[in-house]
Amino acid sequence: MRKKSFLCGCLQTSNAEKCCNGKRISNFIKIVFGNAFFAVSCSGEATVAGEFSQNRIKNSNMVAEKKQRTTKKSTSTYSKEQYLFWYELMLRIRRFEERALVAYGQQKVRGFCHVYIGQEAVAAGIESALKPGDAIVTAYRQHGIAIGRGVSTKAAMAELFGKATGIVKGKGGSMHFFYAENKYFGGNGIVGAQIPIGTGIAFAEKYRGTDNLCVTMFGDGAARQGALYESFNMAMTWKLPVLYIVENNGYAMGTSVARTSNVQDLYKIGLAFDMPSEAVDGMNPESVHEAIQKAAEHIRAGKGPYFLEIKTYRYKGHSVSDPAKYRSKDEVKEYQDKDPVKTTEAKILANGIATEEEIQAIKDKIKAEIEEAVQFAEESPYPDPSELYTDNYTQQDYPYIKD
Numbered sequence: 157m158r159k160k161s162f163l164c165g166c167l168q169t170s171n172a173e174k175c176c177n178g179k180r181i182s183n184f185i186k187i188v189f190g191n192a193f194f195a196v197s198c199s200g201e202a203t204v205a206g207e208f209s210q211n212r213i214k215n216s217n218m219v220a221e222k223k224q225r226t227t228k229k230s231t232s233t234y235s236k237e238q239y240l241f242w243y244e245l246m247l248r249i250r251r252f253e254e255r256a257l258v259a260y261g262q263q264k265v266r267g268f269c270h271v272y273i274g275q276e277a278v279a280a281g282i283e284s285a286l287k288p289g290d291a292i293v294t295a296y297r298q299h300g301i302a303i304g305r306g307v308s309t310k311a312a313m314a315e316l317f318g319k320a321t322g323i324v325k326g327k328g329g330s331m332h333f334f335y336a337e338n339k340y341f342g343g344n345g346i347v348g349a350q351i352p353i354g355t356g357i358a359f360a361e362k363y364r365g366t367d368n369l370c371v372t373m374f375g376d377g378a379a380r381q382g383a384l385y386e387s388f389n390m391a392m393t394w395k396l397p398v399l400y401i402v403e404n405n406g407y408a409m410g411t412s413v414a415r416t417s418n419v420q421d422l423y424k425i426g427l428a429f430d431m432p433s434e435a436v437d438g439m440n441p442e443s444v445h446e447a448i449q450k451a452a453e454h455i456r457a458g459k460g461p462y463f464l465e466i467k468t469y470r471y472k473g474h475s476v477s478d479p480a481k482y483r484s485k486d487e488v489k490e491y492q493d494k495d496p497v498k499t500t501e502a503k504i505l506a507n508g509i510a511t512e513e514e515i516q517a518i519k520d521k522i523k524a525e526i527e528e529a530v531q532f533a534e535e536s537p538y539p540d541p542s543e544l545y546t547d548n549y550t551q552q553d554y555p556y557i558k559d
């Protein structure tokens with residue numbers, strides 16, 4: 157039987173065999189941009205390939221910038237517009253997921269569901285610091301990142317409900333949103349698989365000569381995957397425009413970083429590659445925004461990748477089925493006291509950035525929006541059974557298949 161390859165992103169290049177030195181690779185995910193392409197095998201082995209000759213990639217011996225190794229506290233002040241953007245986005249994500257959990261309890265959402273509650277400042281700070289054209293790829297805890305990227309709460313809720321109006325037609329569910337128009341490359345369920353994918357997207361941007369970067373996010377549980385080390389090495393060698401972000405929420409499922417990593421300051425992983433690497437406080441959007449801006453400036457100057465360890469926390473368990481008994485109530489409370497939504501609201505009011513009425517208006521707007529999203533999801537149809545046979549890729553002339 158012929159093997160099938162699974163493709164994600166745009167389709168196909170013809171000289172894959174040459175670029176991969178004739179090596180037979182089956183079951184791989186490939187992203188193609190113009191003449192450049194990137195492939196990663198599903199086993200996690202990363203392979204970068206493309207229609208280029210090595211000497212077209214400048215391999216300058218740029219010395220990595222002096223590393224700053226301390227968690228940064230925000231000192232800057234921002235405009236009212238900026239604060240309200242952060243507040244509204246974080247509240248939208250929070251209310252969306254709270255409502256999604258209710259729907260899950262009602263068995264309207266099924267399958268996996270990993271919520272981002274507690275981590276919203278990361279999505280808010282990233283989104284405010286990027287420019288149009290930049291790409292994002294992340295792991296499966298992704299509702300918040302996707303909503304930040306412009307996936308509507310209607311399309312997101314409908315996706316969770318498995319409806320045809322969902323962002324990927326109800327076929328992806330909680331872990332696999334994808335929004336190519338806004339360069340949101342998912343939503344990836346295989347831990348660490350998106351690290352080489354993001355590296356490949358950055359490769360394509362460099363190859364095409366844009367000034368776009370690719371934010372490549374992963375959890376602390378992915379930080380010890382071999383694909384990360386291969387990707388970091390390639391990205392530094394070729395000075396790719398990639399911003400790696402590890403969202404260190406302290407746990408990989410129920411296993412703490414302390415139990416799996418001798419080095420618990422995960423940003424230090426980047427130092428082995430001479431990659432500028434820093435730790436960032438992830439409980440407020442200001443410090444995330446500032447760190448991303450600084451990293452983006454470095455990357456857009458052509459100096460290559462940057463690595464941020466954003467220290468954050470999830471209040472809920474790994475997924476809806478995890479009661480999170482592996483940590484104490486005091487620990488959870490410690491982070492809830494720094495809750496990004498509440499502290500940003502308090503900051504806005506205490507500093508007279510906006511009035512209580514303005515804040516209330518945002519709350520009312522979000523509440524109505526989320527209820528509309530649920531109604532939309534409820535009323536939308538399920539995909540037609542014939543959809544089982546669409547959006548699947550089968551390459552008939554796969555060059556590595558030997559009968």
Ligand SMILES: Cc1ncc(C[n+]2csc(CCOP(=O)(O)OP(=O)(O)O)c2C)c(N)n1
Pocket residue numbers: 295297345346347348374375376377378405407408409474
């Ligand atoms: C390659 C692979 N191995 C194992 C799993 C099972 N798994 C799902 S999530 C997870 C832990 C991920 O931890 P982290 O990246 O810290 O994510 P968080 O739970 O904090 O969102 C594991 C081991 C998987 N999905 N993929």
Ligand SMILES: [Mg+2]
Pocket residue numbers: 375376377403404405406407408409
């Ligand atoms: Mg984690």
